[in-house]
Amino acid sequence: MMPDPLKSSSGRLLIIIIVIVLYLIANAGLSPSNRKTLSNAGPAPVSEVPSAEPKPMFRASFINEHIPGTISHVSSIAPAGKDKMIAAWYSGSREGARDVAIYHSFYDLITKEWSSPEVLINREQASAELGRYVKKLGNPVVISGPKGRLWLFYSSVTLGGWSGSTINYKISKDQGKTWSKSRKLILSPFLNLTNNVKNGHISLSESSFILPVYHEFIHKYSQVLLVSNIDEEPYYEISRMTRSMKAIQPSILKGSGERLKAFFRNMGTGPDRPILRSDSDALGLRWSDISATSLPNPNSGFSMTVSANGSFVGIINYSSQDRSDLSIVISRDEGDNWKRIAILENSKGQEYSYPFIVKDRNGLYHVTYTYERKKIRHVVFNEKWLMAKAGGID
Numbered sequence: 001m002m003p004d005p006l007k008s009s010s011g012r013l014l015i016i017i018i019v020i021v022l023y024l025i026a027n028a029g030l031s032p033s034n035r036k037t038l039s040n041a042g043p044a045p046v047s048e049v050p051s052a053e054p055k056p057m058f059r060a061s062f063i064n065e066h067i068p069g070t071i072s073h074v075s076s077i078a079p080a081g082k083d084k085m086i087a088a089w090y091s092g093s094r095e096g097a098r099d100v101a102i103y104h105s106f107y108d109l110i111t112k113e114w115s116s117p118e119v120l121i122n123r124e125q126a127s128a129e130l131g132r133y134v135k136k137l138g139n140p141v142v143i144s145g146p147k148g149r150l151w152l153f154y155s156s157v158t159l160g161g162w163s164g165s166t167i168n169y170k171i172s173k174d175q176g177k178t179w180s181k182s183r184k185l186i187l188s189p190f191l192n193l194t195n196n197v198k199n200g201h202i203s204l205s206e207s208s209f210i211l212p213v214y215h216e217f218i219h220k221y222s223q224v225l226l227v228s229n230i231d232e233e234p235y236y237e238i239s240r241m242t243r244s245m246k247a248i249q250p251s252i253l254k255g256s257g258e259r260l261k262a263f264f265r266n267m268g269t270g271p272d273r274p275i276l277r278s279d280s281d282a283l284g285l286r287w288s289d290i291s292a293t294s295l296p297n298p299n300s301g302f303s304m305t306v307s308a309n310g311s312f313v314g315i316i317n318y319s320s321q322d323r324s325d326l327s328i329v330i331s332r333d334e335g336d337n338w339k340r341i342a343i344l345e346n347s348k349g350q351e352y353s354y355p356f357i358v359k360d361r362n363g364l365y366h367v368t369y370t371y372e373r374k375k376i377r378h379v380v381f382n383e384k385w386l387m388a389k390a391g392g393i394d
Contacts, residue, residue: 013117017074057387063087063105066374071095075376076200077366078144080176083109085360087368088120088140089376096140096161098123102140103153106176107378109360114378116250121170121182126156127273127316131169133158138165145200145209146230150176153197153211165196187225187238196248198301200358202260206229206360210284212262214248220267222250222359224284231273237354244290247276251304253312253332257282263304263314264290266297273297273320295329295338300326303357304364308383310334311390315344315355315367326352326369330390341389344379345371352377
């Protein structure tokens with residue numbers, strides 16, 4: 001009769017040794033923290049293995065080709081779904097001409113290519129949708145609002161110049177494939193004139209956002225438009241930001257806490273015009289008096305956003321005289337001090353203007369701007385490139 005190995009001391013010792021060896025093999029190369037991470041996750045597919053530290057990345061291309069005898073101006077850009085961006089701008093024989101139409105194009109984040117530009121709305125379509133005569137169109141601002149809906153805000157003029165403009169909007173619930181009819185924003189009891197738009201929005205909740213707008217007729221000043229109840233008939237109200245006669249086209253950023261920081265185009269006179277600023281500690285209900293920044297401004301629009309580490313990033317004309325220099329600036333203290341870190345364009349006598357900056361869902365920065373009034377330029381860069389440039393020029 002064979003002895004039972006589990007009852008003999010040598011047999012029990014052998015089994016203990018085998019168990020220890022198997023345990024060590026199973027856990028070889030794993031630290032306690034790694035085991036804790038993997039214990040609930042199961043085997044990770046190859047696509048989920050963490051990649052190497054991203055390298056600085058910067059790319060530039062044109063969205064549209066120049067057509068002789070036409071201009072392209074005032075662009076904006078926004079995420080459109082998981083893997084696309086949408087850009088909008090206007091083109092025509094000249095600014096304010098009756099043949100000006102608002103165009104749009106889609107950027108594929110995978111192939112890194114732009115689709116062929118198509119008309120999103122022209123003067124005749126706007127007249128039909130709004131039920132009134134439209135003389136000219138301008139300033140398209142496309143945003144990705146709450147619940148992933150795309151909004152297109154644009155200005156239209158029935159009589160006179162831009163000081164007689166009104167703001168209209170269209171909504172897309174399918175990432176820009178189809179759009180609602182244009183609706184007019186009623187922002188003033190007096191003929192609803194003189195309102196215009198330039199920069200992007202700030203989301204407040206799942207059903208509301210604020211959009212900076214500005215007033216041009218007689219008195220020039222900036223306002224905040226609150227849009228809410230977006231599931232049904234949108235509710236909106238407007239409040240004044242400034243009483244300055246020269247601060248328009250605000251770019252609003254989120255600061256710490258509930259603070260908002262606004263930066264303005266300076267329409268004042270004089271050789272050394274700075275970008276202006278105002279702060280709010282009540283989510284836009286109250287604003288401080290206008291003050292000057294250290295940044296120059298040649299009476300031109302600009303755009304700003306917030307980086308991953310909370311720095312303010314701006315795309316501006318770095319000049320008080322003209323729009324020939326387009327640069328990237330950064331502030332690490334919410335706008336108190338600024339540094340120029342990169343030059344996107346700098347050709348004397350040319351115009352590079354009306355930039356728009358936004359981040360996609362992967363954290364990449366997308367910038368569009370007017371290139372010599374002929375085409376729309378698209379620039380994309382990552383956080384690594386931005387931070388590497390942060391040690392650059394002043």
